[in-house]
Amino acid sequence: xxxxxxxxxxxxxxxxxxxxxxxxxxxxxxxxxxxxxxxxxxxxxxxxxxxxxxxxxxxxxxxxxxxxxxxxxxxxxxxxxxxxxxxxxxxxxxxxxxxxxxxxxxxxxxxxxxxxxxxxxxxxxxxxxxxxxxxxxxxxxxxxxxxxxxxxxxxxxxxxxxxxxxxxxxxxxxxxxxxxxxxxxxxxxxxxxxxxxxxxxxxx
Numbered sequence: 001x002x003x004x005x006x007x008x009x010x011x012x013x014x015x016x017x018x019x020x021x022x023x024x025x026x027x028x029x030x031x032x033x034x035x036x037x038x039x040x041x042x043x044x045x046x047x048x049x050x051x052x053x054x055x056x057x058x059x060x061x062x063x064x065x066x067x068x069x070x071x072x073x074x075x076x077x078x079x080x081x082x083x084x085x086x087x088x089x090x091x092x093x094x095x096x097x098x099x100x101x102x103x104x105x106x107x108x109x110x111x112x113x114x115x116x117x118x119x120x121x122x123x124x125x126x127x128x129x130x131x132x133x134x135x136x137x138x139x140x141x142x143x144x145x146x147x148x149x150x151x152x153x154x155x156x157x158x159x160x161x162x163x164x165x166x167x168x169x170x171x172x173x174x175x176x177x178x179x180x181x182x183x184x185x186x187x188x189x190x191x192x193x194x195x196x197x198x199x200x201x202x203x204x
Contacts, residue, residue: 006048019056021046026067036064068110069134075100075107080141089149090193092142093163097192098184100138101170135160150200159196166192 012018025045029037039060043050057063082099086092104110139146139160146156170184179187 006046006052008047015056022053022056022063023066023070026063027071030064030067031071036060039063065131072107072110072134075103075110076137076141078103079138083142085143087143087145089142089144089146089196090189092144093139093159093192093196094185094188096138096142097163097167097170097188098181100167101174101184102181104171131164132157132160135164139163149197155199159199162192162195 007018007021012021022042026037026042029041029045037060039050039053039057042063043053046053053063057066079096079099083092083095086095100110136157139156151159166188
């Protein structure tokens with residue numbers, strides 16, 4: 001019972017509820033500050049000690065990724081409208097990446113997801129379950145018949161990882177000067193597009 005003390009006088013009834021409340025607190029704090037937060041920040045907002053939060057999330061990066069996943073539904077709805085009707089995988093992925101990178105400023109949770117996926121403490125974060133879940137949710141919003149281009153589930157996970165790595169690299173280092181959206185589209189169609197279409201060749 002010690003782990004359920006605090007919580008502003010209203011302890012959770014289960015570990016699942018505790019995890020949800022921790023994530024909800026992190027989402028609220030990120031939305032208010034627009035930046036990464038610490039385990040201590042979340043613990044203070046819930047009236048618990050840091051060790052309580054650590055029982056459910058082993059690191060701040062893990063909590064940030066879970067919070068980002070929980071808060072980007074609105075972004076994914078807008079993305080769906082942007083890619084609606086785009087059946088070419090190159091066009092769909094290009095527009096999705098451009099929309100994501102240009103929408104970072106208005107969606108701080110998403111920026112944290114893309115930057116928190118790699119850190120010295122968690123160098124494999126880019127392939128974490130949270131990051132992959134976000135990417136798979138994104139790509140499944142496309143009107144693309146992936147199977148007709150040679151993609152099975154394993155290949156789709158590979159292309160999701162490729163997109164995540166691409167978006168992260170542009171977010172961390174956009175270039176000097178940064179490309180305009182049209183310049184970014186041309187770059188992505190040429191290089192990312194070639195990689196995406198390679199699956200159709202491999203599968204024949």
